[in-house]
Amino acid sequence: MQRRVLIAVFPGFQLLDMAGPADVFSTADLFLAGDGYRVEVGALRAGPVAAHNGITVNAAALGEVTGPIDTLLVAGGLSMPEQLTGGELAGAVTRLAGAARRVASVCNGAFLLAEAGLLDHRRATTHWLAADELSRRYEHVEVDADPLYIEDGNVWTSAGVLSGVDLALAMVARDHGHDLARDVARGLVVYLHRPGGQSQFSTPMGAMTPRSEPLRELQAYIDANPAADLSVPALAARAGMSERHFSRVFTEQTGLPPGRYVERSRADTARRLLEVTGHPLATVARESGLGTPETLYRVFHRHWRISPGDHRRRFRAKES
Structure with missing residues (x-):
């Protein structure tokens, strides 16, 4: 029997917050030959509802x-701030939540769950830009701005925009197993495994995007090839610049010297490997470009004040 998924929207909603999860559930339904999910869209008023980008969707009341x-x-x-006034939409969410097996939000949709009282004394996340406001406005909510998504009882919350895809894939895995979630992810050509405890933040998000296209391509190359030769001479040659000029321009356009950016990118890769694999530390160090477990330990402690092993244990405890 199909599981009924109702996505609540409002004028000015973020289209990807709806479309991403909707495509995950509908793709799962295709794999299950119509015995998976039925997606519906609802709003306070029936009819077309315009997203922030101007695209409209038809919604039931x-x-x-x-x-x-x-x-x-x-x-x-x-x-979202406009949707919190008057309480009409929060009231509708409260009523519908009483008839739902589980309740979830994407991005700052968490504010509506909080306004409805559904996040009281629960751990929740939202887009990192909105986390402080969520915490300030709703003192009974335990806000954690770091994870991609959080499950607390039957209430799920996720971070910004495309993390809704990760949230929906996790729900599919919970409902029908990880094999189906993997098949759906492959069908949608998205990352196969981003666990909820994985941080919203990454090295590219912590640095500026270069104005120069060659430097943008080089930045992407660094993040995609952590085990390559990423020394200043090698990177300068790849960029077609002298070492001195390259170091100056890269620092100016990213806000980080090349060596520091490379170390942060490798540390970020090591952290993801610790979170999503069971590789021994020597393998993590080698695949992340840090070389040895000793270097992995020093870099990890410098960036996060914790050992690699402790991070893996804490991450898995948070996930469970």
């Missing part, structure tokens, strides 16, 4: 939705 719901998912969007 939330007040007319009846019957059991498997998953109630609330989208986010830049117009």
Whole structure:
């Protein structure tokens, strides 16, 4: 029997918050030959609802939705502050949550769950830009701005925009097993495994994007090839610049000297390997470009004040 997924939207919602999870669930339904999920979209008023980018979707009236719901998912969007006034949408979410097996939000959709009281005394996440405001406004919510998504009881929350895809894949894995979630991810050509405890933040997000296209390509090369020769002479040659000029321009356009950027990128790769693989530390050090477990330990401690082994243990404890 199909699981009913109701996605609540509003004028000015973020289209990807709805479309990403909707495509995950509908693709899973294709693999399950129509015995997986049925996706519906609802809003306060029936009819076309315009997303922030101007694209419209047709929605049913939330007040007319009846019957059991498997998953109630609330989208986010830049117009969220307007949706919190008056309490009408939060009231609709409260009513529907009572008929749902689980409730979820994408991005700052968490504000509507909090306004409805559904996050009280729960751990929750949202887009990192909105986390401080969520914590300030709702003192009974334990806000954690770092993870991609969090499951606390039957309430799930996720970080910004495309983390809704990770959230939906995790739900598919929970409902039908990891093999199906993997097949869906492959079908959608998205990352196969981004666990909820993985950080929203990464080295590319912590550095500026270069204005120069060759330097943007070089930045992408560094992040994709951590075990390559990423010394200043090698990178300068790849960029077609002298070492001195390359170091000056790279620092100016990214905000980080080349050596520091490379170390942070390798440290970030090592952290992901510790989170999603069971590789021994020697393998993690080699594949991340850090070389030896001793270097891995020094770099990890310098960036996060924790040992690689402790990070892996804490991450897995958080995931479980």
